[in-house]
Amino acid sequence: MGPIGWMVIAVVLVVAVIGGMRLWAYFDSFEDTDDAQIDGDIYAITSRISGTVKAVYVQDNQPVKAGQLLVELDPSDYHVAVEQAQASVAESRTQVDAARPNVPITSVSTETSVSSGDIDITNVNAQIAAAERDHESAVAEIRQAEADKIKAQADLARYRQLVAKDEISQQQFDQAQAAANSAAAQVDVKRASAEAAARNVDAARARLKDAQNKLAEARRIVRSRSRCRMRW
Secondary structure (H helix, E strand, O other): OHHHHHHHHHHHHHHHHHHHHHHHHHHHOOOOOOOOOOOOOOOOOOOOOOEEEEEEEOOOOOOOOOOEEEEEEEOOHHHHHHHHHHHHHHHHHHHHHHHOOOHHHHHHHHHHHHHHHHHHHHHHHHHHHHHHHHHHHHHHHHHHHHHHHHHHHHHHHHHHHHHHHHOOOOOHHHHHOOOOOOOOHHHHHHHHHHHHHHHHHHHHHHHHHHHHHHHHHHHHHHHHHHHHHOOO
């Protein structure tokens, strides 16, 4: 072989070495794994007051700015507290009116029944609002439980493939199986809680109807006695 042939072979070898190094660097820039995870820092965020989350306005890993609204709390609890306080004030006023002298006992009794009826309706409305809030919260928990179940089932399917290839231990697969079973059971538990909350709403509405009927009867008696006094 002449000098030109050796030069050609040398050039081919140099090109092959350079190309191999570039190809190695290219493939080395990509990670390949069947069980990858990303580590990061988690910062807990709490509100100054407690309450049920009504809406979330950000997504995971979304950049936020100072003063940006992140979460909205349900104000129903505080509305219920205000209504209960107003009912307590009305009840106290009724007790004061009942203690007034020189007022016929029958008239006071009837007026007290009307005032008590108003108080009962206010209290029952507050109970309905609380029961409806509990039911909405239970329904939201069902959706969360169903999402957890779907994730657990997906993890289980992935772990089943890994254990079949001996890339994870049987213990890890058993843990994934237990997590999937627990997630499925939680869905049933949350559904039962939601059904119980719905029954509480129905019971509160039934109490409201009864209180409204009693109030209507008390007002009817007041109007009837007022007409009698006018005739006299």
